[in-house]
Amino acid sequence: MAMQELKTKVVEYSPSTVKALVEEHFHMTVEVKSLPGYVDLNFLLTDTQGKRFILKIANADESLAELDMQNAVMNYLNGQELAYQLPEVIKNLAGNEITALKDGHGRPRPMRLLSYVPGVFYCDHKALTGHHYSQLGTLLGKLDLSLQGFSHSAASRHFDWDLKHAKSVIESKVGLITDQSQRQQVLKILSGFEQQVIPFMDELPQGVIHNDVNDYNLLLTSASLDAEVIGLIDFGDMVHSHQINELAIACAYAILGSDSPLTIIQAITLAYHQQRPLNGAELWVLLPLIAARLAVSVCNSSEAILTEPDNEYLLVTAEPAWAAIISLLKLDAKSVGFELQRLCLTPNKGAQASCLPVNESGESGADNASSERRRDILSQRAKRLFKTLSVSYEQPLIIERGQGQFLLDENNIAYLDMVNNVCHVGHCHPAVVAAGQAQMAKLNTNTRYLNDNILDYSQTLLDTFPESLSVVMFVNSGSEANELAMRLMRCKTQSDELVVVDGAYHGNTNKAIEISPYKFNGPGGEGAAEHIHIVPVPDPYRGPHKGMSVESGLAYAEPVQQVISKLQREGKQLGGYICESLQGVGGNLIMPSGYLDAVYQAVRAAGGVCIADEVQVGFGRVGTHWWAFETQGVVPDIVTLGKPIGNGHPMAAVVTTKEIAAAFVTGMEYFNTFGGNPVSCAIGKAVLDTIKADNLMLNAQDTGDYMQQCLVKxxxxxxxxxxxxxxxxxxxxxxxKDENLTPATQEAQALIEWFKSRNILLSLDGPFSNVLKIKPPMVFNKDNVDYFISQFVLGLSHLNA
Incomplete structure (x- = not known):
């Protein structure tokens, strides 16, 4: 709307003109005062009895059907006994709710008369508290619950302020934001919307919503601290959309100017949920929807500024939105979604224990359906799959989505994943997914054809290693990598004599099981082969040599030297020594200082090779280094990689020296159909790039140190x-259980089930299954730690009860 047009319309409908129109069509004598309006011309009328009304003269371009919808919804809600004051539609002398007018240009200007709703605007209250935010949430919940019974053809309109269309609106207008930093902030919001909202849209309930419950449309009884929310006005933005958008929009306005937006969002959301229960998907997407509303607002403001460059008001009104955007971008949206689910869906939280309908037996309908489906899946697995496949938990979970550090079940309820070290940079990381999709759509073939992907990835990967480790071979799994490492050792030393650490696990192929005491000395195992030599696990807590000192490390290294001496006495050549850089199934053990250095020296002096298994612990998980062997100050001869290398994509690698790689050239070709294919290489490089771009090593160090501090307390x-x-x-x-270190195995298992009941996924390791193994995706953060610790305290207290 041009400024000149606005001036013309104001003059055309001056207070005196409006006074005459009201007399003509409503037979009322009134005083007239102009009010501000975004689209309509608004006037406050006061009759001779002091009674007040609002007169609205619509913009010439406004749809008559949409005005009819506004009237219809006010009539509908006023008949619902909402206990809130809403405008009432007043008919003209002809009995019509809309009076047809035309302006001086012959354009239609529909006029409507509404009752006046008294009160203090929400925006004018200077001391809003949690009480008021809860009341706001209650109003929103009751409103949307009532609106479930309302429909109107005009509600299906396409509207830029409908959050269903946030993606297209932001994409079309973000280029209008001139400040590069602010533009990047909006693009980050758009990325979050694409990741965390769009996949769930089909599971968000829909209905007609007010779509603009802001602090200028809400009314309070007074400006006092105990003021109550009593009214709602302005239904001009109504649309048929996802109902959760109502809550998101109200929260977006409510947090403007606040230093603690999450507290406000939680208060409003819980109160809303107690009136209209929210499902898991709605709670999961709420924060990115709030951010998207703010992004749409600043995008629309940028567009309006181009039309009215001298309108300083547009800039001023955008400032609080930009401040709120900065605050929200500091939050991890997935962790907030998890917190909101725990707030609303955990029993004894608020009036509703669950968002799900409950049957006469006390079990929710969704729980019934899930239980039946779970039984069916287990039955089908038993018929079609090997019986050796195990499942986690007494009541196994049905998991259907992964996002970041969370897994989501069939009801979109999130579980904090603290054990999945495979999805290293976060479940379904968008950069990794995009890299795989793009390359898969372009080409996938084997290494007999020349392609740059394997060169780009191999160089990026090797750049993370010490200089001597300069050759790589790609395979498909950690088991296959360790099997190849054994072949390399054999070619280099002409020996299969191998020293292994007790309790170690190196994979599930024949050869990998042969070198894994965890398997060959476990259930169904056949014991160690003659050429496999077991040395004690360097356990600074439970073993004979306590603590992390060099003295302990040297003491644990001595058995390796003893094995080597025995082989030499028998005239046998040592092949090598293999060890996980940090003991995984052995109980998440950290080796004492000096251990690997002493072992490597002894092995090399005997002509053997040193193999570091980094399948579980590599790629920056230790925080301080790319590879866990670096924490011991050593450089292996062969390193095996797997699990986190592809963030869930099946790939692995063996990295070694030029000398050992040359020894593998025996005349027999080594070819791997899938190893090093372009798709795997694109995915692997995306993982490395993401670790660097997202500073995940630093996060691992900071978050890990914080967690250990909390655990020590x-x-x-x-x-x-x-x-x-x-x-x-x-x-x-x-x-x-006691000072004798009696394993608390049963208690540990009970805690695992407890954590699952609190939506935390953990498992056990160690020879006695009494060690909580914590290996979450690298995006795990301090808020996640706080939740884990709080539930750990409750779980331990429960054990002691």
Whole structure:
């Protein structure tokens, strides 16, 4: 709307003209005062009895059907006994709710008369508290609950302020934002919307919503601290959309100017949920929807500024939105979604224990359906799959989505994943997914054809290693990598004599099982082969040599030298030594200082090769280094990689020296159909790029250190916590019954089930299954730690009860 047009319309409908129109069409004598309006011309009328009204003269371009919808919804809601004051539609002398007018240009200007709703605007209250935010949430919930029974053909309009269309609106207008930093902020919001909202849109309930419950449309009884929310006005933005958008929009306005937006969002959301229960998907998408509303607002403001460059008001009104955007971008939207689910869907939180309908037996309908589906899946697995496949938990979970550090079940309820070290940079990381999709759509073939992907990726990967480790071969799994490492060792030393650490696990192929005491000495195992030599696990807590000192490390290294000496006495050549850089199934153990250095020296002096298994612990998990072997100050001869290398994509690698790689050239070709294919290489490079771009090593160090500090404090309070150990986001918590270190295995298993009931996924390791193994995706953060610790305290207290 041009400024000149606006002036013309104001003059055309001056207070005196309006006074005459009201007399003519409503037979009322009134005083007239102009009010501000975004689209309509608004006037406050006061009759001779002091009674007030609002007169609205619509813009010439406004749809008559949409005005009819506004009238219809006010009539509908006023008949619903909402206990809130809403405008009432007043008919003209002819009995019509809309009076047809035309301006001086012959354009239609529909006129409507509404009752006046008294009160203090929400925006004018200077001391809003949690009480008021809860009341706002209650109003929103009751409103949307009532609107479920309302429909109107005009509600299906396409509207830029409808959050269903946030993606297209932002994409079309973000280029109008001149400040580059602000533009990047909006693009980050758009990315979050695409990741965390769009996949769930089909599961968000829809209906007609007010779509603009802002602080200028809400009314309070007074400006006092105990003021109550009593009214709502202006239904001009109504649209048929996702109902959760109502809550998101109201929250977006409510947090403007606040230093603690999350507290406000939580208060409004819980109160809303107690009136209209929210489902898991709605709670999961709420924060990115709030951010999207703010992004749409600043995009629309940028567009309006181009039309009215001298309108300083547009700039001023956008400032609080930009401040709120900065605040929201500091939050992890997925963790907030998880918190909101816990707030609203956890029993004893608020008036509603669950968002799901409950049957006569007390079990929710969704729980019934899930239980039936779970039984069916287990039955089908038993018929079609090997019976050796195990499942987690007494009541196994049905998991259908992964996002960041969370797994979501069939009801979109999130679980904090603290054990999945495979999805290293976060479940379904968009950069990794995009890299795989793009390359898969372009080409996938084997390494017999020349392609740059394998060269780009191999160089990026090798750049993370010490200089001597300069050759790589790509395979498909950690098991295959360790099998290839054995072949390399054999070619280099002409020997299969191998030293392995007790309790170690290196994979599931024949050869990998042959070198894994965890398997060959476990259930169904056949014991160690003659050429496999087991040395004690360097356990600074439970083993004979305590602590992390060099003295302990040298003591644990001595058995390796003893094996080597025995082989030499028997005239046998040592092939090598293989060890996980941090012990995984052994109980998330950290080796004492000096251990690997002493072992490597002994092995090399005997002509053997040193193999580091980094399948579980590599790629920056330790925080301080790319590879866990670096924390011991050593450089292996062969390194095996797997699990996190492809963020869930099946790939692995073996990295070695030029000398050992040359020894592998025996005349027999080594070819791997899938190893090093272009898709795998594109995905692998995206993982490395993401670790760097998202500063995930630093996060692993900071978050891991913080978690260990919290756990050590718990250890001082609960005797059952015998040991806390770890590096970065590789942490073990060993549970014991007494000073004799009697394993608290049953208690540990009970805690795993407890954590699952609190939506935390953990599992156990160690020879006695009494060690909580903590290996979450690298995006795990301090808020996640706080939730875990709070539930750990409750779980331990429950054990002691």
């Amino acid at each position: 718990l250890q001082q309070e609960f005797d059952i916590i015998g040991d806390v150990r770890g590096l970065g986001l590789f942490i073990g918590v060993e549970l014991v």
